[in-house]
Amino acid sequence: MRRDAKFGLALLLTPLLLWLSLLIFIPHIDLFLVSLRERVGVGKYDISLANYLTFINEPLYMWTFLRTAVMSVVATVITLLIAFPVSYYIAKMVKGRTQSALFLLCLVPFWVSELVRTFGWMILLRETGIISNLLQSVGLASGPVEMLYNDAAIMVGLVYTSMLFMVVPLVTTLESLADEVVEAGYDLGGNGLSVLREIIIPHAMPGIVSGCIVVFMLCLGNYLTPTMLGGKESLWFTELIYSQFIVRFNWELGAAFGFLLLILSSVIVWGMLRLTGQSLEKTMG
Amino acid sequence: MTPDLHCTDLTKRFDDTTAVDNVSFSVPPGSFFSILGPSGCGKTTIMRMIAGFLEPTSGDIQIKGKSVLNVPPNKRPVNMVFQHLALFPMMNIEANIGYGLRRAGLPKEEITRKVGEALERIGLPGIGHRKVDELSGGQKQRVAIARCMVLEPDVLLLDEPLGALDLKLRERMKVELKSLQAAFDTTFVYITHDQSEALVMSDNIAVMNEGRFEQMGSARDLYYRPDTAFVAGFVGDSNRWNGRVTKQNGDHVEVQTSSGLTLRGATHQRALSIGDQADAFVRPEAIRIAHNATELASFDNRISGHVTSLLFNGAASRVLVQGAEGGEEVEVNLPQSGEFASLTKGAEVHIGWSSDQANCFAGGV
Amino acid sequence: MIPSIPQSKFLTVSYAAYVTLFFVFLALPLIVVAGFAFNDSQFPSLPWEGFTWNWFFGSERPMIGVFHERSILRAIGTSVFVALCVSALSICVGLSNAFLFNRYKFRGQSILYVLMLLPLVIPGIVLGISILVSTSRVANGLWDGFGWDVEALRPGLWLVVLGQFSFITTIATLVIGARLQKFDRTLEEAALNLGASRMAAIGTITLPYLAPAMIGAFVVAFLMSFENFNTTLMLVGSDAPLTIAMFDRLKEGSTPLLNAVSLLLMVGSSCLALLMIAFQKR
Numbered sequence: 001m002r003r004d005a006k007f008g009l010a011l012l013l014t015p016l017l018l019w020l021s022l023l024i025f026i027p028h029i030d031l032f033l034v035s036l037r038e039r040v041g042v043g044k045y046d047i048s049l050a051n052y053l054t055f056i057n058e059p060l061y062m063w064t065f066l067r068t069a070v071m072s073v074v075a076t077v078i079t080l081l082i083a084f085p086v087s088y089y090i091a092k093m094v095k096g097r098t099q100s101a102l103f104l105l106c107l108v109p110f111w112v113s114e115l116v117r118t119f120g121w122m123i124l125l126r127e128t129g130i131i132s133n134l135l136q137s138v139g140l141a142s143g144p145v146e147m148l149y150n151d152a153a154i155m156v157g158l159v160y161t162s163m164l165f166m167v168v169p170l171v172t173t174l175e176s177l178a179d180e181v182v183e184a185g186y187d188l189g190g191n192g193l194s195v196l197r198e199i200i201i202p203h204a205m206p207g208i209v210s211g212c213i214v215v216f217m218l219c220l221g222n223y224l225t226p227t228m229l230g231g232k233e234s235l236w237f238t239e240l241i242y243s244q245f246i247v248r249f250n251w252e253l254g255a256a257f258g259f260l261l262l263i264l265s266s267v268i269v270w271g272m273l274r275l276t277g278q279s280l281e282k283t284m285g
Numbered sequence: 286m287t288p289d290l291h292c293t294d295l296t297k298r299f300d301d302t303t304a305v306d307n308v309s310f311s312v313p314p315g316s317f318f319s320i321l322g323p324s325g326c327g328k329t330t331i332m333r334m335i336a337g338f339l340e341p342t343s344g345d346i347q348i349k350g351k352s353v354l355n356v357p358p359n360k361r362p363v364n365m366v367f368q369h370l371a372l373f374p375m376m377n378i379e380a381n382i383g384y385g386l387r388r389a390g391l392p393k394e395e396i397t398r399k400v401g402e403a404l405e406r407i408g409l410p411g412i413g414h415r416k417v418d419e420l421s422g423g424q425k426q427r428v429a430i431a432r433c434m435v436l437e438p439d440v441l442l443l444d445e446p447l448g449a450l451d452l453k454l455r456e457r458m459k460v461e462l463k464s465l466q467a468a469f470d471t472t473f474v475y476i477t478h479d480q481s482e483a484l485v486m487s488d489n490i491a492v493m494n495e496g497r498f499e500q501m502g503s504a505r506d507l508y509y510r511p512d513t514a515f516v517a518g519f520v521g522d523s524n525r526w527n528g529r530v531t532k533q534n535g536d537h538v539e540v541q542t543s544s545g546l547t548l549r550g551a552t553h554q555r556a557l558s559i560g561d562q563a564d565a566f567v568r569p570e571a572i573r574i575a576h577n578a579t580e581l582a583s584f585d586n587r588i589s590g591h592v593t594s595l596l597f598n599g600a601a602s603r604v605l606v607q608g609a610e611g612g613e614e615v616e617v618n619l620p621q622s623g624e625f626a627s628l629t630k631g632a633e634v635h636i637g638w639s640s641d642q643a644n645c646f647a648g649g650v
Numbered sequence: 651m652i653p654s655i656p657q658s659k660f661l662t663v664s665y666a667a668y669v670t671l672f673f674v675f676l677a678l679p680l681i682v683v684a685g686f687a688f689n690d691s692q693f694p695s696l697p698w699e700g701f702t703w704n705w706f707f708g709s710e711r712p713m714i715g716v717f718h719e720r721s722i723l724r725a726i727g728t729s730v731f732v733a734l735c736v737s738a739l740s741i742c743v744g745l746s747n748a749f750l751f752n753r754y755k756f757r758g759q760s761i762l763y764v765l766m767l768l769p770l771v772i773p774g775i776v777l778g779i780s781i782l783v784s785t786s787r788v789a790n791g792l793w794d795g796f797g798w799d800v801e802a803l804r805p806g807l808w809l810v811v812l813g814q815f816s817f818i819t820t821i822a823t824l825v826i827g828a829r830l831q832k833f834d835r836t837l838e839e840a841a842l843n844l845g846a847s848r849m850a851a852i853g854t855i856t857l858p859y860l861a862p863a864m865i866g867a868f869v870v871a872f873l874m875s876f877e878n879f880n881t882t883l884m885l886v887g888s889d890a891p892l893t894i895a896m897f898d899r900l901k902e903g904s905t906p907l908l909n910a911v912s913l914l915l916m917v918g919s920s921c922l923a924l925l926m927i928a929f930q931k932r
Contacts, residue, residue, distance in 0.1 A: 005754075012750035015743045020765055023816035024772075027780035034783050082672065089669045092652050102673075104927075109676055111919040113877035115893050116912040119900060120679025123686060128695040130682060163676065182652050183338055184371035186359045188385035188436065192657075198384070202375035213771065221773025224879050228900065238775050238880070245779055245884065255783060258776045269771050280764055280771075338654040357656055 028262070035255035051256035061240065061257075068237040069264055071151065072219035075158040079166045079215050080208065082159065087170035088200070092177070103171060110164040118228045121157050122148060125229070149231035157225035162218050166211040173207030174200070209278045213269050220265050237261055287350040289314045289472040290335065290363075290440050295344035297330050304330040306496035307344070312440070312474060312489070317466050319475045319483040322493035323519070328476040331493075332442050335474070336365045348439050359388075364433035365442040369449060370425055372417045378404075378428055379413035385436040403431040406468065422450050426458060427465075434469050443475045447482060459485045480520050484508070492516045510553060514564045514646040523566040524615050527648055530561045538645055540565050546612040549585045550643030557647050564648030569603055570618040571642035574625065575635045584637035588615065592632045595619075604628065606636055680916065687909035705910040716910045725895035732807060732891055733875040736814045737868045743815075744822025744867060745860070751823075752830045769817035778884030781813050806887030813881040818874050822867040829863035830856075862930050869926040873919055 038050040055061045090102045109117060124130050125147040135141040147153060177200065185195040201208075226236035241261065244254030273280060288311035297305040304327045312318040320328045333339040335346055337358030345352055353361050364385070373381050379400050386396045404410050407427040412420070420428065426446060433441055443462075447455045463486045466473045477483055483490050484504040491501040492515070500512040511517035518525065528542035540548045540563050550565045557563060573581060581587050590608040602619040617636050619625055628634070686695070690702035709718045716722055751763055769777065782805065789803035802808040833856065841851035879893050886894050892915075896908060 009750070009754050009756060012746050012754070015746045016750060016762070016766065019743055019816070019819055023781065023812060024765075024769060024777075027777075027784035030784040030787055031776075031780040085665070086669055086672045089665065093665070102669075105673060106676065107923070108920070109680060111873060111923045112680060112912070112916050113893055113896075114879055115877070115896050115900070116683055116915060117679055119904070119908060119912060120683040122900075122904070123682045123695060124679060126695070128693070130696065133696045160675070160679070178369065178371065179652055179654065180367045180369055180371040181373060183336075183358070183654060184365070184367055184373070185384070186357075186655055187336055187363075187365045188432065189359050189388035190384070191359055191388075194388060199373055199375065205375075217771055217773060221775050221880060223775055223883065224897070238773070241775055241779065242883070245782070251783065254779060258779045261773055262776050265771065265773055280767055281760070333654070337656070340656070 031255050032259055034252055035259050037252045039252060051253045052260075054253060055256060055260065060235075064235045064237050064240055065260065065264070067235070068220060069268075071154070072158075072216055073268075075155055075162065075219045076212050076216045078155065079159050079162045080212060083163060083166035083170055083211070084204075084208075087167050088174055090167075091171045091174035092179070092182070106164060106167045106171075109160070114161055114224055117161060118157055118224055121153070121160065121229060125153055125156075148229060149234075151230070151234050153229040154226050154234055154236075157229045158219050158222060161222070161225060162215040165214040165218060169207040169211040169214075170204060171207075173204045177203045205276060206278055206282060209272060209276050213272055216268060216272075217265055220261065286314065288312055288347075289349060290318075290474060291347040291350075292331075292335075293345045293347070295331065295334065295346065296342045297327075297334060297339060298342045303496050305334070305341075308493075308496075308498055309344075310491055310498065310501060312472055314472055315470050316488040317463065317473045317475065317486055319477060319487040319490045320493055321477060321480060321483040321490055321520070324478055326493045327496040328493050329444060332365070332444055332474070332476050335440070336363060336442055337361050362439040363442055364436055364438040365444065366429045366433060366446045368444045368446065370429040370446065372425060372429055372432070374417050376417075377413065378415050378417065378420070381417065381428060382413075382432045382435055384432065389436070399435050403435045406434075407431045407465070423454050423458060423461075426450070427461075430462075430465060434471065438471065440472045440474055441469075443473060445477050445479075447477070447479070455482075462486055484520070492519060494519070511566075511644060512555075514566070514648055517564075517566040517644055517646065521568060522616070523568055524572075524613075526565045526567075526613065528563060528565070530557055530559050530563050530645075533557070533559050537640055538563070540645060542612065544612040545610065546588075546608070548643060549640035550645040551641050552645050555646060557645060562648050564646045566644045566646075567615075567638055567642055569616045572615065572617045572636050572638045574604070574606075574617050574619065575637070576624075576633075578635045581635055581637035583639075585640045586643065587635065587637040588612075589633070589635045590615075592628060592630055592634055595628065595630060604634070606634055683909050684913045684916065685909075686906055687913045689906050689909075692905060705906045714907070716907065716914060719907065721895065722892070722907070722911055725890055725892040728807065728889050729876050729891040729893070732810055732814065733872045735811045736818055736875040737871040739811070739815050740819040740822040740871050741826075741864055741868055743819050744826050745864065747819070747823040748827040748830045751827060766820060766823060769820045772817070774817070774878070774880030775884060777816055778813055778881040781809065781816065781881075782884050785809060785812075804887065805885055807889055809885040809887070810882050810891065813885045814875045814878050817881070818871045821874065822871055825867040825870065826860060826863045829860055833859055865929050866926050869922050873922065876919070877915075 035051055036047050036049070037045040038048040040046050055065075086106075090099060090106070094102060122129070126132070127144045127146040127148070129147070131147060132141070132145045135145055136143070181199060181203075182195060185199045190198070221238060223236070223238040223242060226234060227239060230236065237257065238261070241254050241257045244250045244257060248254075269280075291311040293309050295305055295308045296303070306327075308331065310318075320331060322328045330339060334341050337353070337356065341354070346354060348362055353363075373384065376384070382400045382403055383396045386399060391399075400413065401410070404413060407430065409424060409427060412424070417425065417428075429446065430441070447458050447462075450458060459482055462473075462475075466486075475483070475486065484507075487504060489501065490504055490507055492499045492507060494515050500507060500516045502510075507516055507520045511520065517523060526540065526542045526546065526548055528540040528546075528548070530538050531541045531547075532539035536551050536553060538550055538552055538557060540550060542548065548565050550563075567586075573584065575581050578587065578589060588606070588608040588610075590606045592604050593607045593614055594605040596603045596605070596616075600621060602621065603616050604619050605614045606617055607614050615636060619628070687705055688701050688703070689699055690704065691697075691699040704715055706715045707717055709715065747766065751759065751766075785803040789800050792798045792800055792803075837855050837859075838851045841855045842848065846854065876891075877893060879897070882891060882894060883897075890898065892911070896911060899908060
């Protein structure tokens with residue numbers, strides 16, 4: 001390699017390495033180390049697995065962890081099921097201006113803060129909200145109906161917030177499916193269902209995987225939606241992390257929780273990539 | 286014998302344009318039928334109507350004597366080789382060829398057997414487990430045909446499938462397609478804008494322009510006896526003159542061109558009378574070239590002039606000759622027998638052709 | 651099913667109805683938020699008490715409008731400041747990364763590329779706490795060792811900037827990298843051939859070509875930073891950016907003031923996004 005090329009490489013590598021090491025790797029190692037500390041006296045710490053043992057032995061923590069994971073998976077699946085027909089419609093059923101207009105409309109909610117979106121659902125769902133009033137005026141309910149502060153409300157919020165991240169990759173991959181290929185499927189005797197199963201879905205797989213990964217990640221790490229839309233009983237794992245860090249100031253336990261969340265998300269993302277034979281570069285980049 | 290495919294007064298209108306205008310034709314069993322026309326002439330529309338992807342505005346399509354208008358594409362006894370082949374990239378070759386058989390609900394062993402046979406037949410045994418993008422252009426072509434042929438369709442539609450191939454391969458595939466058609470003994474309906482594809486392969490050709498069939502016939506008919514000026518101009522190369530009819534004697538006419546040239550031509554029963562605007566077409570190979578004017582005494586059209594360009598192209602070499610009395614340059618085939626080997630630019634030459642070879646049509650301006 | 655495959659009327663109509671319903675679902679919360687910004691009432695809920703601009707321009711209690719509410723205005727200022735810092739930083743590093751991955755081949759490149767993507771799959775809240783833990787360790791170390799109190803390493807705006815920068819850079823890299831991938835290298839060679847130096851070639855040919863992607867990345871980074879919540883929540887100090895300030899108010903109970911702020915946010919970000927699209931089209 002020529003000398004100035006080597007110099008250029010070093011010059012461009014520096015910001016990347018600084019960024020990744022100072023803001024990603026070292027902090028996560030620190031986080032891991034803190035999670036291994038046990039406070040034995042004032043300002044005195046031992047290395048132990050005490051924080052992780054607390055997590056395992058306290059049913060509330062374990063339960064919240066599992067609940068968060070399961071509900072995130074469910075939210076991802078629902079998002080996929082709702083988004084797929086819509087994405088297909090945008091990608092293949094309409095053309096030209098209508099297509100770009102519809103696609104743009106899907107992006108609009110993303111331009112607005114998640115807080116605003118959640119606020120919107122609160123106005124809709126709460127006891128004095130629009131839907132409650134609507135039900136009363138139609139005569140379907142005799143008094144105010146509270147639809148906020150339960151798991152269903154969380155689910156609505158999560159699905160809504162995640163929708164865009166499913167629609168965009170799906171539309172992109174489905175658009176690249178040539179009409180001709182779908183027509184060939186029919187021409188050779190396929191019907192709607194078999195074409196969907198054997199041609200459309202396999203083609204859309206990279207989009208489905210990357211959409212699912214992003215949506216799952218966003219659900220798992222969401223704090224706002226479960227806090228605002230969920231009830232007292234519906235704890236989310238991120239709320240535990242927040243309360244350990246900010247309210248109780250127990251950083252050691254909070255760090256352990258954070259690390260567990262990271263492991264959970266990594267395992268599921270990795271598993272999903274493995275299962276479908278995709279790679280992170282291909283689905284994200 | 287009922288034709289395999291029969292279209293009656295087929296018409297397709299999109300909003301304000303008529304893509305296919307009252308077209309009727311029938312294709313006898315086992316023959317190779319081509320629709321030849323420039324892009325946008327409506328040939329793809331006809332094909333998509335036969336396959337079931339477009340609904341005709343009016344008219345009827347019959348396959349083996351039965352109307353298929355109300356049959357959805359997946360139930361029609363026709364299959365299609367798409368322009369870009371549309372092989373399924375998510376499946377291997379075996380799964381691609383077996384796709385239609387699986388849809389028909391055949392048992393597994395039979396599918397495997399039939400797919401094997403088809404691969405054998407297209408000369409690619411043992412590639413069943415490869416992926417689509419591992420094949421060469423020509424191999425993909427054959428797989429796309431095999432994928433249709435395993436279903437034993439009454440009619441196979443081919444939508445310019447050679448368009449994406451390079452020239453050499455295209456030449457080879459022309460011959461191969463023709464022999465595949467003979468081997469499968471199936472009716473092929475082929476659309477193309479490439480006249481040589483149509484001429485080489487087809488039993489019958491329809492030349493299409495602006496939604497109508499200009500002429501239907503064998504390759505020989507189209508080439509030597511074009512019905513219309515469009516066909517004469519579209520099929521094969523021609524020298525073309527435009528002028529006014531000044532004399533008429535039965536089938537023979539004299540045409541005076543705007544540049545002052547007088548041409549003698551034949552109408553071959555086409556209506557043309559004195560005073561009409563006319564187009565005259567003469568093929569370069571119908572023109573004789575000579576060093577000496579006396580050699581051309583038998584021809585009733587003769588021009589003397591000089592060579593303006595030598596267009597060397599092996600056996601298909603030509604020269605452009607500029608007549609001494611003005612007029613357009615004339616393209617003439619150059620015999621490769623050696624007597625013109627020393628011909629150079631600017632050389633004096635004489636050219637001539639018989640009036641029977643000059644097809645005259647009532648023409649535009 | 652695509653338009654060229656005949657389908658039953660019923661199926662076509664119900665499909666279109668489903669898509670319409672989807673867009674209603676998408677629009678509903680936003681419309682509701684926007685609508686109640688004009689309700690002449692203390693609560694953003696029915697009944698409708700009449701139309702008012704007071705939640706924007708009102709200056710007297712109990713209806714103080716956005717433009718007279720000091721704390722909200724300050725929070726907007728903070729958010730803009732943070733977003734500008736984050737966008738500028740991440741565009742610079744993103745540009746450098748894009749060139750690195752596009753122009754050089756070196757050992758470990760593909761691994762480094764995967765590592766570069768990682769911030770996208772780390773939950774935002776985990777990013778937040780890890781940076782919080784790490785910086786306070788350094789800050790404590792500096793205090794214990796040298797007696798220096800480094801304010802920038804304590805929760806506050808600088809940490810928020812760092813936290814947001816840590817994952818928005820990946821997005822900037824991807825956006826700019828995608829365009830650089832499409833760049834025809836022979837254009838640069840032509841510039842060199844015509845006498846430009848390597849730097850001049852990049853400056854006059856490559857960077858102008860990348861400009862739409864850089865503007866796009868800037869807008870995306872700005873919006874992402876502006877509406878970021880999770881990472882910011884863990885790193886914020888006394889100066890709260892808008893999302894955090896609104897969150898704190900929302901917890902105490904909502905007034906149409908929040909609707910008014912939200913509407914302004916919608917209008918603002920839509921304008922930015924449209925601006926970006928217009929730029930990309932050109």
